[in-house]
Structure formats: C-alpha cells, structure tokens
Amino acid sequence: MSSLGGLIVFAALTAASLAMMGYMVVTMATHNQLFTERIKLMEEVGERCTGYLEIESMAKLQDNRTVEAVVKNVGAGSIPVKEFDEMDLIMIYRNSNGSVRAEWLPYDPGGNSERGWSVLNITYHGADELKNPVAADLSSGFWDDGESLAIRAWIGGDQDIADEFMLIMVAPNGVRTR
Amino acid sequence: MGSIMTEFTLAIAATVIAATLAGVYFTSLNQVADLQKLQVLGLKEQLYYRCDIIYAHSSSGSTIIRLWVKNTGFKDLPRDLIKRSEIIILSENEVHYLLYGDSPSSWSYKLLNDSDNDGRWDPSETIEVEVHLSRSLTSGDYYLKFILFNGAESEYSLSV
Numbered sequence: 001m002s003s004l005g006g007l008i009v010f011a012a013l014t015a016a017s018l019a020m021m022g023y024m025v026v027t028m029a030t031h032n033q034l035f036t037e038r039i040k041l042m043e044e045v046g047e048r049c050t051g052y053l054e055i056e057s058m059a060k061l062q063d064n065r066t067v068e069a070v071v072k073n074v075g076a077g078s079i080p081v082k083e084f085d086e087m088d089l090i091m092i093y094r095n096s097n098g099s100v101r102a103e104w105l106p107y108d109p110g111g112n113s114e115r116g117w118s119v120l121n122i123t124y125h126g127a128d129e130l131k132n133p134v135a136a137d138l139s140s141g142f143w144d145d146g147e148s149l150a151i152r153a154w155i156g157g158d159q160d161i162a163d164e165f166m167l168i169m170v171a172p173n174g175v176r177t178r
Numbered sequence: 179m180g181s182i183m184t185e186f187t188l189a190i191a192a193t194v195i196a197a198t199l200a201g202v203y204f205t206s207l208n209q210v211a212d213l214q215k216l217q218v219l220g221l222k223e224q225l226y227y228r229c230d231i232i233y234a235h236s237s238s239g240s241t242i243i244r245l246w247v248k249n250t251g252f253k254d255l256p257r258d259l260i261k262r263s264e265i266i267i268l269s270e271n272e273v274h275y276l277l278y279g280d281s282p283s284s285w286s287y288k289l290l291n292d293s294d295n296d297g298r299w300d301p302s303e304t305i306e307v308e309v310h311l312s313r314s315l316t317s318g319d320y321y322l323k324f325i326l327f328n329g330a331e332s333e334y335s336l337s338v
Binding site: 004005006008009012013016019022023027030031034037038041044047083085086088092099100101102104106107155168170172173174176 | 182185186188189191192196197200203204206207210211212214215217218221222225230232233235244246248252290291293302303304306
C-alpha cells in the first residue's frame, strides 16, 4: 500500500505540473500577443510623426486673390491623391482693409468653387515624377517623398490679399508645413 | 495500518500544498496579464482618439477665436463625443473654461471636409471651432487647449 501513496502523490504532482505548464503556455501566448499589439500601435504612431512639408516657393497672382505655391514632401510618406480632400490648406493674409484674416480652403480639383485649392502638377527635382505618377485626371497616384506638389489656391471674390501671405498645409496623417 | 494512514495524510498534504502554491502562482500571472491588458487598452484609447490644433486665429477686440482642429487619431468621433470636448483659454489675467453650447461663453463647430457626409469627425478630417467669449480679447498672449472626451489634448499659443 505504500506504493499506492507514492503513486497518488506522483499522479497529483504530475497533474499539477501539466496544468501549470499549460497555463504558462497560454499566459506566454497572451503576453506575446499583447506585446505585439503594443509594437503595432507604436509603429502606427511612428508613421504619423515622421517628416514634414516644406514650402519651396509661393507667389501671388495679379488678381490679388490667387496664389501659387510649390510644397515639397520631406519624409512624410506617400500621400494618395485620392486623400487630398483630407488635406488642410489655411491661408493667412492681410487684406486691403489692413485686417489679418485666416481661411481654411477646401480641396477643389475642378477649380469651380468660389474659394479653394487645386493641384497644378507633381514633379521630382523639376522633372516628371518617377515613382507612383499621378494620373492626368488626378484619379490615382501618390505624392511621394522628395516630390514637389505645385498648387493654386484662391480666396473668395469679396476679399483680397494686399501684401504678404502665409500658407499652412497639413497632410492627412497630420504632418504639416514647417 | 498506521504507516498507510501516515503516507495517505502526507500525500494529501503534499497535494494541498502543491495546489496552494500553483493557485498563488496562477493568480499572480493572471494579475500581470490583466495589468498588461489594461495598459494596452489605455494605450489604444489614447491613440484612437487624438487631435491637433492646426491653427488658431483672432484679433484684438474680437469676442471670437477660430481654431482648426484635425483628428489625428485612428477612430472617428460621433457628434455626441465631439460635443463633450472642452476648451481652456489661459492668459496672464484670465482663464476661460468653455463647453459646447450656444451661451455667450461657449464653443461650436462645423465639419470642414466631411467627404462621406456621415456627420462624424473621421480620422484626417478637420473641424472649424468657433469660440465665443463673453468679453472681447485684449492684446496679449493666450494659451489654448482643446481637450477631447478621453482627456487627449492639443495646445496652441495665440498672440493677438
């Protein structure tokens, strides 16, 4: 009968060890999953925090309500043309009354709105873009890193840009002009 | 017979001790896992709902401040959650704490590029916030804070 006691102890300890190992495996898998999830979240945040947009040039046209500017994508990732309606363009200017105004302008590829902005072209070092070229009708393509986006922006007919002006452009991922 | 009883008692005692130790160990592991889950949930909520003040504009003598705020999170916000946001304006002499509404000291908003017309503040979309103050602004520096329902906030310095 003494071997019976030994067997019971052995069986109980084996069962407990197996249960513990099983539980440890499940726990480690859960920890691993949580860790992976955290890394993914941090990666997503990282994607949103990189790069900036740089205004290379800007000029006011003679009608005093239209400006043209060239904005370079410096490490902000590839921005799909389809998402241009999620970009922000704010124009800050002084009108002939002397007051400083700030206007958020909607993306208007057709140029039909009273106020808005549209794309003129996308170039790479002054030549046609090489990577993910944009379709002529702006239905596809990307504004990639290192490429320059030429835009035209215009304010309402009841306003005018008397002298200096500023542009703030923000990409859909929150990356903005410096 | 006495020997059998002793062995049996020892076996039961060993099993109970092993079970107790395993229970303590499992409980600790559970607590660690729960804490990690809470951390991830907290992290997710902070990242899902975020915003960024792109620009703020006003002028001396005005009772209105305009803010353009972009949803830089990963989740859309329905109207009810947008309206639960708060605005704090600090200056050298005064503090304004503003809630959404129609009163003289409140704020309202409009969606600027709601391309899907769902009335929700989707990621990458921008709202124009109009802050109405009961007193007009005097020249000086102001510090603006837009706080979402979950405590995520964006700050902006404005000089008029």
